[in-house]
Amino acid sequence: MTRQLLVLGAGTAGTMIANKLRHRLDAGAWEITVVDRDDLHPYQPGYLFLPFGIYTPDQIHRPRHAQLADGVRFVEAEVERVDAEAHRVSLTDGRLLDYDYLVIASGTTPRPDQTPGMLGSQWRRSIFDFYTFEGANALATALQGFDHGRLVVHITEMPIKCPVAPLEFTFLADAWLHERGVRDRVELVFVTPLPGAFTKPVAAEHLGSMLEERKILLEPDFMIERIDDEAKTLVSYDEREIPFDLLVTIPLNMGADFVERSGLGDELNYVPVNKHTLQSKAHADIFAVGDASDIPTSKAGSVAHFSVEIFVDNFLELIAGKPMTGSFDGHANCFIESGDHKGLLIDFNYDTEPLTGSYPLPLAGPMALLKETRRNHLGKLAFRWIYWNVLLPGRPLPLPAHMSMAGKHAVTAATKEE
Amino acid sequence: MPVTTMAGRPIQVNDEGFLTDADEWDEALGAELAAAIGITLTDEHWKAIRFLREDFAEQGETATLRRVSTRGEIPVKRLFELFPQKPTKKMAYVAGLPKPRGCV
Ligand SMILES: Cc1cc2nc3c(=O)[nH]c(=O)nc-3n(C[C@H](O)[C@H](O)[C@H](O)COP(=O)(O)OP(=O)(O)OC[C@H]3O[C@@H](n4cnc5c(N)ncnc54)[C@H](O)[C@@H]3O)c2cc1C
Numbered sequence: 123m124t125r126q127l128l129v130l131g132a133g134t135a136g137t138m139i140a141n142k143l144r145h146r147l148d149a150g151a152w153e154i155t156v157v158d159r160d161d162l163h164p165y166q167p168g169y170l171f172l173p174f175g176i177y178t179p180d181q182i183h184r185p186r187h188a189q190l191a192d193g194v195r196f197v198e199a200e201v202e203r204v205d206a207e208a209h210r211v212s213l214t215d216g217r218l219l220d221y222d223y224l225v226i227a228s229g230t231t232p233r234p235d236q237t238p239g240m241l242g243s244q245w246r247r248s249i250f251d252f253y254t255f256e257g258a259n260a261l262a263t264a265l266q267g268f269d270h271g272r273l274v275v276h277i278t279e280m281p282i283k284c285p286v287a288p289l290e291f292t293f294l295a296d297a298w299l300h301e302r303g304v305r306d307r308v309e310l311v312f313v314t315p316l317p318g319a320f321t322k323p324v325a326a327e328h329l330g331s332m333l334e335e336r337k338i339l340l341e342p343d344f345m346i347e348r349i350d351d352e353a354k355t356l357v358s359y360d361e362r363e364i365p366f367d368l369l370v371t372i373p374l375n376m377g378a379d380f381v382e383r384s385g386l387g388d389e390l391n392y393v394p395v396n397k398h399t400l401q402s403k404a405h406a407d408i409f410a411v412g413d414a415s416d417i418p419t420s421k422a423g424s425v426a427h428f429s430v431e432i433f434v435d436n437f438l439e440l441i442a443g444k445p446m447t448g449s450f451d452g453h454a455n456c457f458i459e460s461g462d463h464k465g466l467l468i469d470f471n472y473d474t475e476p477l478t479g480s481y482p483l484p485l486a487g488p489m490a491l492l493k494e495t496r497r498n499h500l501g502k503l504a505f506r507w508i509y510w511n512v513l514l515p516g517r518p519l520p521l522p523a524h525m526s527m528a529g530k531h532a533v534t535a536a537t538k539e540e
Numbered sequence: 541m542p543v544t545t546m547a548g549r550p551i552q553v554n555d556e557g558f559l560t561d562a563d564e565w566d567e568a569l570g571a572e573l574a575a576a577i578g579i580t581l582t583d584e585h586w587k588a589i590r591f592l593r594e595d596f597a598e599q600g601e602t603a604t605l606r607r608v609s610t611r612g613e614i615p616v617k618r619l620f621e622l623f624p625q626k627p628t629k630k631m632a633y634v635a636g637l638p639k640p641r642g643c644v
Pocket of ligand 1: 228230284414
């Protein structure tokens with residue numbers, strides 16, 4: 123009898139898993155099915171560039187089914203619920219899918235409905251997000267008409283996917299306003315629930331001073347309670363108020379609602395997993411890979427990529443009745459656009475925060491860490507091609523899945539993470 | 541690691557005064573830690589602190605503000621009133637738990 127591997131979500135992680143395993147599982151013995159609600163695979167990192175007209179909308183999307191290897195079944199439907207006891211998934215159209223193993227790869231989604239006032243009278247008038255295709259496009263139009271006033275960039279709550287994207291947007295906005303000759307007529311403010319510009323001390327300090335150099339005001343420790351849409355003001359739980367003319371917010375990010383309905387999620391609908399194997403803590407035949415899990419590292423495509431490498435080898439061991447020997451270390455690797463055709467690179471894992479130094483990239487040569495260079499910017503742009511042509515098809519990329527200390531400047535105990 | 545004397549016995553803490561061994565905590569010590577940051581514990585405070593302790597025992601991690609509010613059933617607004625300015629940090633301190641992991 124053929125066995126069933128069912129993957130929920132044909133985004134970055136789900137697509138890579140299906141493709142890699144299709145090449146390594148016997149087609150007669152294993153069927154692989156991937157479910158997604160639509161057939162439009164977005165290159166999400168491109169959303170950052172849409173508001174500034176750097177990418178055009180047609181550079182962002184490709185059909186999902188075309189990214190999947192031959193022999194992978196694609197089902198276009200909305201997932202309703204997972205019945206973990208019955209090993210069965212129900213779709214909202216009434217269909218049922220049985221599985222031997224289930225991979226939850228349903229990612230995370232911005233939820234503006236979770237903050238009172240966000241979806242009020244100002245939504246997509248003076249309040250925008252750029253974490254969706256529609257939001258990024260609407261913001262592009264709004265920016266065209268914006269030449270003075272207070273531009274507030276805001277993070278609702280951590281964790282969010284691509285936690286550096288709000289900073290990148292801010293740097294790009296600063297450069298863009300300069301280019302248009304209106305920067306001195308705009309007050310640029312960065313509002314975050316974190317105590318500083320970023321999560322970890324060394325990176326927070328570097329990125330914080332980059333905000334200062336650009337005369338961008340930082341409002342730390344801001345936990346939003348609501349938006350007063352009539353007064354165009356952010357209000358925090360401790361009653362601080364931040365007025366805006368144009369607000370670019372990252373709404374609360376949450377995992378899929380079906381995760382919650384199925385009793386598989388935490389308070390943000392993320393699936394609690396073993397952080398080294400991505401196996402559900404509650405069910406041995408369920409894994410959560412990519413943004414859908416609760417692992418304590420960045421929610422990023424690079425993390426999805428590195429963790430999929432480990433997952434695939436482990437999965438082959440598991441179904442062969444052997445113990446899983448691979449252990450994911452939380453490795454993340456992110457380019458940060460900083461404006462004027464420059465960028466930074468950060469590289470870290472569960473135990474090591476982003477440090478300065480260099481990253482030994484095969485072929486392209488060493489990339490500078492936590493330092494603005496033109497080469498890092500080119501690396502970021504090259505990534506779109508790599509995403510479609512190397513990562514999604516599951517071709518090997520000569521990057522080790524585990525983080526390496528080679529090239530990094532270690533910090534002394536006194537400056538260690540808080 | 542510094543050692544300090546509280547509730548009549550030596551307690552191990554880190555540079556910021558957070559307990560480094562959650563097992564050294566008891567409710568008498570909790571009350572003393574709260575007093576040290578100017579908070580007199582009421583039943584409502586205790587509800588939050590007890591939730592944090594139980595949740596930590598199960599999860600091995602300090603609950604986030606959202607978790608205390610959704611699973612512990614105390615509105616975030618109220619937590620800001622009970623533990624002014626930095627509720628997450630203050631609750632963890634009083635409960636003798638590590639600061640919640642910085643989100644990445
Ligand atoms: C603006 C922005 C910039 C970014 N920049 C970078 C970057 O520079 N570098 C980087 O590494 N990462 C970046 N990321 C993050 C990266 O895109 C994500 O981390 C990555 O796509 C996660 O992959 P995933 O497979 O977990 O989730 P996704 O790729 O989001 O896929 C989840 C899929 O599940 C489907 N789904 C969810 N619920 C259901 C349901 N009920 N029924 C059916 N289908 C469902 C969705 O339709 C979706 O296709 C960025 C993200 C954004 C938004």
